[in-house]
Amino acid sequence: MQRVRERTFLKNVILTSARGLPAGSASLALPEEARHGAxxxxxxxxxxxxIGDSPDDPVCEVTDLKNExxxxxxxxxxxxxPKGAMISHYSLSVAALGTCSGTAPEKTTCFWGxxxxxxxxxxxxxxxxxxxxxxxxVVLSRFVPEVVAEAIGRYRCTFWVGATTMxxxxxxxxxxxxxxxxxxxxxxxxxxxxxx
Numbered sequence: 001m002q003r004v005r006e007r008t009f010l011k012n013v014i015l016t017s018a019r020g021l022p023a024g025s026a027s028l029a030l031p032e033e034a035r036h037g038a039x040x041x042x043x044x045x046x047x048x049x050x051i052g053d054s055p056d057d058p059v060c061e062v063t064d065l066k067n068e069x070x071x072x073x074x075x076x077x078x079x080x081x082p083k084g085a086m087i088s089h090y091s092l093s094v095a096a097l098g099t100c101s102g103t104a105p106e107k108t109t110c111f112w113g114x115x116x117x118x119x120x121x122x123x124x125x126x127x128x129x130x131x132x133x134x135x136x137x138v139v140l141s142r143f144v145p146e147v148v149a150e151a152i153g154r155y156r157c158t159f160w161v162g163a164t165t166m167x168x169x170x171x172x173x174x175x176x177x178x179x180x181x182x183x184x185x186x187x188x189x190x191x192x193x194x195x196x
Contacts, residue, residue, distance in 0.1 A: 002041075015040070016047035028140070028147050028154075065090040073120050085120075092128060099129030109135040110183070112157040114143050114166055125161055125188075135159075145169045153180035161188040 001013060017039060040046070062068050070092045072084040113126030130137050138155050140147060143166055151157065167189060170176070 013044045014047050014050060015044040028151055029144070062089055065093070073123070075120055095124040096128035096132045099125050100133050106133060106135065109133065109159055110138060110155055110157045111135055111159045112138040112152060112155070113160065114162040121161070145173055149173060149176070149179040152184065156183040158183055158185045160184060164189045164192045
């Protein structure tokens with residue numbers, strides 16, 4: 001980033017890391033790299049400091065839901081070079097409502113998802129949809145089978161979206177019968193065949 005910054009239109013670089021999270025805020029085991037202090041680089045803004053210095057008042061200056069951008073969703077990496085898809089507030093809202101329609105979440109629903117919220121699926125199915133429904137969301141720093149199995153039982157997760165390889169990793173836990181998966185009502189998978 002430092003090498004190309006002068007040739008870009010970047011105004012600010014905001015730096016975040018799992019290592020920046022307060023260790024005391026985690027209720028499950030953190031990965032090794034998250035147990036150390038956050039890195040710092042010159043001429044960057046620390047994300048947690050930015051949040052801490054920002055006013056609590058909501059800011060909404062959207063006047064045209066159908067045409068004003070809510071975000072640039074980078075996608076298409078599996079079929080070529082990732083592209084910034086222009087997502088309007090209206091499109092994001094419709095996708096979130098569509099998720100609610102398809103999954104019928106309610107306030108007692110607890111989502112655990114392994115898709116990053118930076119992906120379209122993670123953002124729509126595992127973040128926006130549950131937020132619209134008032135459902136709970138369990139966020140883990142990364143997929144570690146033992147930690148996921150513990151989280152599902154502890155937080156009584158009812159809905160899980162994950163890659164098939166993650167489900168195989170859970171099924172291969174040597175002590176799988178020691179975990180409680182009875183709360184799961186719906187499990188979605190994608191990426192490869194689950195069974196033949």
